[in-house]
Amino acid sequence: MKLVTAIIKPFKLDEVREALSGIGVQGITVTEVKGFGRQKGHTELYRGAEYVVDFLPKVKIEAAVKTDMLDRVLEAIEKAANTGKIGDGKIFVFDLEKVVRIRTGETDAAAI
Amino acid sequence: MKKLIAVLSMLALFAVAGGAGAQDKDKAPEKAAAEAKAEPAKAEAKADAKKEEAKGEEKKEEAKPAPTPNKGDVAWMLTSTALVLMMSVPALALFYGGMVRSKNALSMMMQVFVVFSLVTVLWCIYGYSLAFTEGNAYFGGFDRLFLNGTFDAAKGEFAMAATFSKGVVIPELVFVVFQATFAAITCCLVLGAFAERAKFSAVLLFITLWFTFSYAPIAHMVWFWMGPDAYTDPKLVDELTAKAGLIWQWGALDFAGGTVVHINSGVAGLVGAYVMGKRIGYGKEAMAPHNVTLTMIGAALLWTGWFGFNAGSALEANGTAALAFVNTYLATACAVLSWILGEAIFKGKPSMLGAASGAVAGLVAITPAAGNVGVGGAFVIGLGAGLVCLWGVNGLKKLLGADDSLDVFGVHALGGIFGALMTGIFNSPSLGGPGYVADWVTGKVITAAEYSISGQLWIQFKGVALTFVWSAVVAFICYKIVDLIIGLRVPEEEEREGLDVTSHGEAAYRM
Numbered sequence: 001m002k003l004v005t006a007i008i009k010p011f012k013l014d015e016v017r018e019a020l021s022g023i024g025v026q027g028i029t030v031t032e033v034k035g036f037g038r039q040k041g042h043t044e045l046y047r048g049a050e051y052v053v054d055f056l057p058k059v060k061i062e063a064a065v066k067t068d069m070l071d072r073v074l075e076a077i078e079k080a081a082n083t084g085k086i087g088d089g090k091i092f093v094f095d096l097e098k099v100v101r102i103r104t105g106e107t108d109a110a111a112i
Numbered sequence: 113m114k115k116l117i118a119v120l121s122m123l124a125l126f127a128v129a130g131g132a133g134a135q136d137k138d139k140a141p142e143k144a145a146a147e148a149k150a151e152p153a154k155a156e157a158k159a160d161a162k163k164e165e166a167k168g169e170e171k172k173e174e175a176k177p178a179p180t181p182n183k184g185d186v187a188w189m190l191t192s193t194a195l196v197l198m199m200s201v202p203a204l205a206l207f208y209g210g211m212v213r214s215k216n217a218l219s220m221m222m223q224v225f226v227v228f229s230l231v232t233v234l235w236c237i238y239g240y241s242l243a244f245t246e247g248n249a250y251f252g253g254f255d256r257l258f259l260n261g262t263f264d265a266a267k268g269e270f271a272m273a274a275t276f277s278k279g280v281v282i283p284e285l286v287f288v289v290f291q292a293t294f295a296a297i298t299c300c301l302v303l304g305a306f307a308e309r310a311k312f313s314a315v316l317l318f319i320t321l322w323f324t325f326s327y328a329p330i331a332h333m334v335w336f337w338m339g340p341d342a343y344t345d346p347k348l349v350d351e352l353t354a355k356a357g358l359i360w361q362w363g364a365l366d367f368a369g370g371t372v373v374h375i376n377s378g379v380a381g382l383v384g385a386y387v388m389g390k391r392i393g394y395g396k397e398a399m400a401p402h403n404v405t406l407t408m409i410g411a412a413l414l415w416t417g418w419f420g421f422n423a424g425s426a427l428e429a430n431g432t433a434a435l436a437f438v439n440t441y442l443a444t445a446c447a448v449l450s451w452i453l454g455e456a457i458f459k460g461k462p463s464m465l466g467a468a469s470g471a472v473a474g475l476v477a478i479t480p481a482a483g484n485v486g487v488g489g490a491f492v493i494g495l496g497a498g499l500v501c502l503w504g505v506n507g508l509k510k511l512l513g514a515d516d517s518l519d520v521f522g523v524h525a526l527g528g529i530f531g532a533l534m535t536g537i538f539n540s541p542s543l544g545g546p547g548y549v550a551d552w553v554t555g556k557v558i559t560a561a562e563y564s565i566s567g568q569l570w571i572q573f574k575g576v577a578l579t580f581v582w583s584a585v586v587a588f589i590c591y592k593i594v595d596l597i598i599g600l601r602v603p604e605e606e607e608r609e610g611l612d613v614t615s616h617g618e619a620a621y622r623m
Contacts, residue, residue, distance in 0.1 A: 045459055045461065046401055049400070
């Protein structure tokens with residue numbers, strides 16, 4: 001099992017969710033996050049005061065998937081979240097040790 | 113808590129003083145009735161007498177009854193009063209609240225809400241009397257403590273207050289409450305300058321002192337006079353004028369409070385920013401407004417409420433009110449455009465905060481001018497105010513070096529000064545202004561030929577200068593007194609955590 005974490009542009013969330021549903025991913029967790037990468041921040045001006053905003057808003061998606069689905073999941077996210085411009089985000093893949101479905105107590109593959 | 117008790121005991125002291133003053137109760141209602149009713153009657157009786165002498169007919173005629181208020185005037189003034197209340201709560205609370213950091217949002221709104229209430233109470237106890245009764249050129253008297261004499265319950269009679277037209281009156285209670293909202297919003301305006309760091313109890317004590325020794329006297333100096341009906345005979349003019357407030361005697365024009373409200377509060381704010389010192393992290397940490405949306409809603413409600421403030425200051429529902437209304441409408445729009453144009457040119461992007469600030473700058477600048485200039489004057493004042501105040505919050509702010517958190521000085525004092533001076537120019541009939549009444553006995557308005565722009569400008573400047581210095585000195589002393597008694601600032605830890613939680617035990621936003 002793998003845990004896929006993707007940082008994407010916020011407006012790409014719907015497309016990514018549709019793409020993942022389309023290939024049979026059962027559930028994802030979404031968090032609004034801030035960060036910086038190569039895209040860098042921007043400056044904001046309030047009356048006389050200028051502030052450099054380093055962190056830009058992004059959306060973090062987390063999905064637990066079976067290992068055999070990993071490639072399709074990565075491809076789906078990559079395709080859906082791509083705009084070709086700087087700041088499209090990154091995907092991180094982790095090994096997943098254990099999964100438990102709280103309601104039934106099912107574990108691992110049965111719980112994903 | 114101890115400090116709050118100190119504040120309350122101060123209030124109690126005033127209340128006791130008020131109680132003592134109330135012993136004059138027997139005198140006051142009679143005097144009020146005399147002032148309000150006998151004078152107009154006298155005026156008309158004399159006028160009649162003159163006519164009759166000329167005609168050489170009967171010598172005596174029945175004295176006409178005292179004037180009754182016009183229902184339209186009363187309805188308009190009550191509406192205006194409610195509009196000015198809306199300018200403080202919620203408008204100013206939202207305008208200011210949106211500009212502070214989220215951890216101080218409630219603290220800012222709370223200060224506006226409570227200071228508005230506090231000053232309203234003080235106004236009805238002694239403030240109105242101190243500002244709008246006969247005294248000397250600087251302070252009024254104590255005839256109207258606890259609004260004593262404005263309403264005689266036994267006879268069911270209301271005292272009447274003068275307007276700017278002979279024989280036209282409104283119930284004095286309407287004037288009392290209309291002016292109460294002015295006093296209260298002026299005190300609320302000051303709060304923006306030391307936002308995010310002041311102790312709540314210190315704010316209340318400071319406002320109590322400053323209201324008493326700066327707002328009330330400046331209002332008296334600028335606006336108190338004996339009313340048009342008192343001017344019945346050229347011989348009386350000097351005597352009557354000597355009873356008016358000092359700045360009124362000079363002949364300074366301030367339609368709705370450029371000096372009394374905006375310069376007064378802006379200067380007190382700047383002094384506060386100096387005395388309290390900068391916010392922790394000022395210039396290093398980001399202190400961006402947490403919600404410009406709230407600020408925009410606040411500015412929009414201010415614009416709406418300002419019609420009551422400016423057009424209501426005509427005290428009647430008449431042409432002058434209409435002129436003030438249009439000028440308020442137009443100058444504000446002009447200032448929005450000039451501010452964002454300036455921003456776009458000098459800063460690269462026109463901003464919502466800039467548009468909202470421009471609106472307030474325009475409103476401030478047109479305040480002394482509202483019913484005193486023509487529409488052309490409103491164009492110039494509006495366009496100028498946007499640029500002048502944009503400089504006020506940029507170049508001037510850097511020169512001054514104070515952390516005037518929400519630019520009370522840059523917008524209100526500077527806009528007020530600009531408006532007050534421009535009033536002296538564009539009041540001139542030769543520049544499309546309505547001029548001013550040169551002779552209150554006949555009601556004759558000054559002609560274009562007689563109007564001296566440089567002369568009026570000098571008078572306006574004197575009014576501005578006196579208000580500036582008076583407010584600065586009084587504010588400085590009041591801050592120092594409060595600092596000695598309670599201390600002005602919250603401890604550093606509390607400032608870092610935010611005043612919402614540390615001063616009020618609540619949070620504006622929950623995650």
